[in-house]
Amino acid sequence: MPIETPLLYESKGSPNARRVRFFVAEKGIEIARTAIDLGSKEQFSDAFKAVNPRMQVPALQLADGTVITEVPAIWRYLEETYPHEPLLGVTAKSKALVTMWERRAELDGFASVMEAVRNALPGLKGRALSGPHDYEQIPALVERSKQRVSNFFADFNARLESVPFVAGNDFSAADITTLVTVDFAASALKMPISETHQSFKKWYERISSRPASSA
């Protein structure tokens, strides 16, 4: 079915979808959306598989039918199409620093939380990795992933002792991924920011008070 504007497939329960909602809300743009109900496993339906064979949200369907998946790819499309309120940097250097810090937040933080969750939850037996292929859980990964989350908290606290935002002087997508990671760790792993990480806590209070953070 042809569409006239991009259509975002997302889900309230998906931390990756939240990264896109937060980004869209910071830019103040309006995008058509449709909710995929992960609770009833709608991502595995034939209708959604026809949109995204990887069975993952978020996914952004363009007017010509092209489907963009992967959060940084959806962000890139939105940043290029709606360049006001830039969230991926402005100069060559700031673009590189946002890419670098957002990636550290994702690979050290977000992905570690996800790995701990997916290798532990009984409901995800045989589905340790999201996507088109089935993989068995590896229980030994759960503890190692939690160690990684702890190290992520310490590393980012140290970073935020010297800069106001994760990538430096300006709010960016790196703050979005970091905030979503913190909330995900607190809810899914019961690992909140420690009281000893005061710089990280102060950053969290500032960023979570942005209206877009609850989009």
Next chain:
Amino acid sequence: MPIETPLLYESKGSPNARRVRFFVAEKGIEIARTAIDLGSKEQFSDAFKAVNPRMQVPALQLADGTVITEVPAIWRYLEETYPHEPLLGVTAKSKALVTMWERRAELDGFASVMEAVRNALPGLKGRALSGPHDYEQIPALVERSKQRVSNFFADFNARLESVPFVAGNDFSAADITTLVTVDFAASALKMPISETHQSFKKWYERISSRPASSA
């Protein structure tokens, strides 16, 4: 010590450094380089830790002293600074597609090869993940990672049945990561492209014949 142009810290033996060398050679730009000898563990030296506390190559030091790490971040800096011969896409849509496919090549392919290698090599005991923190190897990960590499080969063969390059009609950074992954899997895991994956093999012959691939 102040420098006048960017300085690339790299290593012949690092597949991640190869992703940057390949990119630089495709653009035909000249960048000052210094080799870090992974064989003698020079990445752990105090001199290199002062450059990159994460003790990883590649790293790009800018003239103002800023150090950019993470391959996609280094690429972003180079693409913005030297926009000719674009390798990260041109339109909003192609930029998003390059981001998406390059990421799939990295997370499904490259990272799976790396995970299989690092959790198996006796010399990397206690160092299952690169970076500033020590993690124990998890032997069960080795087989799961190899399954992921097999699935990556099948998925990318299917992709390359319908398009000439990984991200679509043009050569891009997605081809660079995919080629480096194929060579890394063949050398480190003895997992070459299967004879049954003819589209992937033909793509490999074309891409590996580009002069920049041996940079």
